[in-house]
Amino acid sequence: MREDDLLAHVYRRSSDLERAFAWVEAGPGDDCAVVRVGQPRVLLKTDQIVEGRHFVAGTPTAMLARKAIARPLSDLAAAAGRPLAALAAAVLTPAWRGERANELFDALAGVARGFACPLVGGDIAMAESGPLVLTISIVGEPHAARGPVTRRGALPGDWLYVTGRVGGSFGEGGLGRHLTFEPRLAEARALADTLGERLHAMMDLSDGLGIDAGRLARASGVRMEIDAGAIPLGPGVEGVERAIRDGEDYELLFAAAGEVPGVVAGTPVTRVGRVVAGSGAVLVSARGAVEVSGQGWDHGAR
Amino acid sequence: MREDDLLAHVYRRSSDLERAFAWVEAGPGDDCAVVRVGQPRVLLKTDQIVEGRHFVAGTPTAMLARKAIARPLSDLAAAAGRPLAALAAAVLTPAWRGERANELFDALAGVARGFACPLVGGDIAMAESGPLVLTISIVGEPHAARGPVTRRGALPGDWLYVTGRVGGSFGEGGLGRHLTFEPRLAEARALADTLGERLHAMMDLSDGLGIDAGRLARASGVRMEIDAGAIPLGPGVEGVERAIRDGEDYELLFAAAGEVPGVVAGTPVTRVGRVVAGSGAVLVSARGAVEVSGQGWDHGAR
Numbered sequence: 311m312r313e314d315d316l317l318a319h320v321y322r323r324s325s326d327l328e329r330a331f332a333w334v335e336a337g338p339g340d341d342c343a344v345v346r347v348g349q350p351r352v353l354l355k356t357d358q359i360v361e362g363r364h365f366v367a368g369t370p371t372a373m374l375a376r377k378a379i380a381r382p383l384s385d386l387a388a389a390a391g392r393p394l395a396a397l398a399a400a401v402l403t404p405a406w407r408g409e410r411a412n413e414l415f416d417a418l419a420g421v422a423r424g425f426a427c428p429l430v431g432g433d434i435a436m437a438e439s440g441p442l443v444l445t446i447s448i449v450g451e452p453h454a455a456r457g458p459v460t461r462r463g464a465l466p467g468d469w470l471y472v473t474g475r476v477g478g479s480f481g482e483g484g485l486g487r488h489l490t491f492e493p494r495l496a497e498a499r500a501l502a503d504t505l506g507e508r509l510h511a512m513m514d515l516s517d518g519l520g521i522d523a524g525r526l527a528r529a530s531g532v533r534m535e536i537d538a539g540a541i542p543l544g545p546g547v548e549g550v551e552r553a554i555r556d557g558e559d560y561e562l563l564f565a566a567a568g569e570v571p572g573v574v575a576g577t578p579v580t581r582v583g584r585v586v587a588g589s590g591a592v593l594v595s596a597r598g599a600v601e602v603s604g605q606g607w608d609h610g611a612r
Numbered sequence: 613m614r615e616d617d618l619l620a621h622v623y624r625r626s627s628d629l630e631r632a633f634a635w636v637e638a639g640p641g642d643d644c645a646v647v648r649v650g651q652p653r654v655l656l657k658t659d660q661i662v663e664g665r666h667f668v669a670g671t672p673t674a675m676l677a678r679k680a681i682a683r684p685l686s687d688l689a690a691a692a693g694r695p696l697a698a699l700a701a702a703v704l705t706p707a708w709r710g711e712r713a714n715e716l717f718d719a720l721a722g723v724a725r726g727f728a729c730p731l732v733g734g735d736i737a738m739a740e741s742g743p744l745v746l747t748i749s750i751v752g753e754p755h756a757a758r759g760p761v762t763r764r765g766a767l768p769g770d771w772l773y774v775t776g777r778v779g780g781s782f783g784e785g786g787l788g789r790h791l792t793f794e795p796r797l798a799e800a801r802a803l804a805d806t807l808g809e810r811l812h813a814m815m816d817l818s819d820g821l822g823i824d825a826g827r828l829a830r831a832s833g834v835r836m837e838i839d840a841g842a843i844p845l846g847p848g849v850e851g852v853e854r855a856i857r858d859g860e861d862y863e864l865l866f867a868a869a870g871e872v873p874g875v876v877a878g879t880p881v882t883r884v885g886r887v888v889a890g891s892g893a894v895l896v897s898a899r900g901a902v903e904v905s906g907q908g909w910d911h912g913a914r
Contacts, residue, residue: 335653335760336760336762339763339831340691340762340763340764340815340831341657341687341688341690341691341762341763341814341815341867342655342656342657342687342690342691342693342752342760343655343657344653344654344655344689344691344754344760344762344822345653345654345656346652346653347649347652347653347654348652349777350648350649350650351637351646351647351648351649352646352647352649352654352698352751353645354644354645354646354647354648354697354732354733354749354751355643355644355645355699355733355769356699356733356735356747356749357701357735358701358703358735358737358747359705359737360616360737360738360739362739363737363738363739364737365748371646371694378663385643385644386643386644388643388644389642389643389644389646391644394649395656397657397658397749397750398658399659399660399747401660401662401703401743401745403742404763409813430656431656431658432658432659433658433747434782435660435661435662435665435666435745436665436743437662437664437665437743437745438664439743440705440739440741440742440743441703441739441741441742443703443737443739443745445658445660445701445735445749446746447656447701447747447749448656449654449751450644458637458644460630460638460642460643460646461641461642461643462642464703477887491734499800512643513642513643514643521889529641529642538699558674586741
């Protein structure tokens with residue numbers, strides 16, 4: 311009955327959820343969670359973190375719980391969405407039974423509450439071997455005025471921008487910003503507030519500026535020209551090539567028509583290039599233009 | 613770039629999704645999926661299947677894809693919901709790369725379409741060891757008139773009913789009804805149509821009638837008295853005790869006031885007991901009343 315013990319702990323801890331979050335009608339403990347929505351559309355995202363891929367064994371429980379929740383929230387930010395609720399599924403290996411499983415789910419629930427994205431349901435499965443797997447699914451609602459921002463709307467003539475700094479996310483010994491980053495939810499909504507329909511296309515940087523700019527270009531049917539001298543390098547990052555390839559920045563990359571504030575929600579915004587007709591993503595410097603849409607971080611190829 | 617190859621295949625296959633399902637605004641390929649909702653609330657469910665726990669290695673891909681999608685749909689049925697969209701996350705072990713991964717995602721997408729629950733997003737992660745893990749998250753909408761049916765509403769004086777037959781789901785060699793069951797979506801909605809507010813509480817049978825009746829009793833704050841002679845036994849099931857303990861029936865267990873049709877959406881409905889004041893779930897026979905809320909199938913303890 312270990313699974314039921316764990317679930318009983320989850321239900322006890324969640325018993326105030328419907329009072330704490332007015333839009334939650336039924337949280338953990340039923341066949342489905344019930345969540346009220348204030349918009350005629352919802353935003354959906356699912357994301358996994360796998361031990362050995364997205365975090366090293368021995369990472370503190372609180373940090374991996376935070377990363378598990380923050381990653382799909384970064385995707386929600388890319389759509390300029392507001393979180394409503396999260397679901398958490400875990401495959402627990404023998405090292406993660408009993409008290410440690412309770413700690414993990416407490417940490418997930420605590421992080422989710424902190425983002426006003428209450429954990430309303432989940433699933434626990436046991437495995438005798440293999441990595442710990444956490445799968446977080448998020449439901450959100452789009453910006454009421456701007457609607458959902460997708461990757462599809464970039465137009466020739468737009469400028470290309472990033473929030474924050476790029477590269478160096480893994481830091482020393484793997485315990486860098488990739489574990490502690492702040493999903494750019496407030497920044498994205500401030501951009502949607504300020505720019506409205508001028509905010510044409512947006513995504514979050516997860517696999518490196520090179521690959522991701524290429525994806526934004528492909529989705530919009532345009533070409534991205536990135537100015538090598540304009541990229542705001544992360545702390546300790548030596549060289550633009552490194553910044554282009556490093557993954558897990560979790561910053562926003564967006565295309566907008568016209569001027570954009572230099573700071574949104576306290577985070578700097580930097581113009582890094584422009585959108586032109588064509589395809590692909592190139593890094594432009596004094597040495598010419600180099601295709602970079604194949605350069606980045608492939609979680610699958612490690 | 614194996615992950616991107618897989619994703620490109622998924623995007624190509626999904627390119628007609630927005631035409632095929634009018635409520636899908638943006639499917640796979642963006643940071644979030646966008647789905648239109650016709651109700652002010654959504655139903656949410658996430659569920660995992662893990663190789664060695666929920667299916668044996670060597671199970672045909674089409675069958676495990678079907679089980680992965682059908683399980684959370686059974687929970688949605690328990691809430692009398694209608695599916696809107698699904699998200700699929702997979703942890704792929706070395707045996708599941710390349711063409712086999714394409715087949716798996718094609719199968720998941722095909723099954724999801726068949727249930728009018730299009731796969732609008734997902735995530736792929738690689739692992740060097742451990743079991744294949746599939747996590748399916750479902751968004752649905754409640755019955756327009758009855759609203760979400762939960763486990764909480766059973767009242768003393770209600771009758772207790774099940775759809776279909778109970779027990780024997782694993783069949784011969786593990787390839788039984790647990791892989792081929794039909795989620796009772798149509799039956800649940802027919803019950804909500806017909807009974808309206810008289811449909812007090814409902815759940816799906818996943819861990820055995822004993823454990824699950826105990827859960828329904830606990831959620832509603834009542835006691836369930838199951839009549840041993842009334843349980844409709846699955847094919848080949850010898851004895852009521854076996855039927856009570858067998859898991860993965862994926863039938864509906866519900867409490868309702870008054871009479872219920874003997875057949876809904878083509879599936880027989882059987883009165884198996886009654887709801888009284890108190891707690892727990894007991895099996896009542898000529899030999900007396902036996903507590904059965906601890907008897908069932910614990911996926912975690914295997």
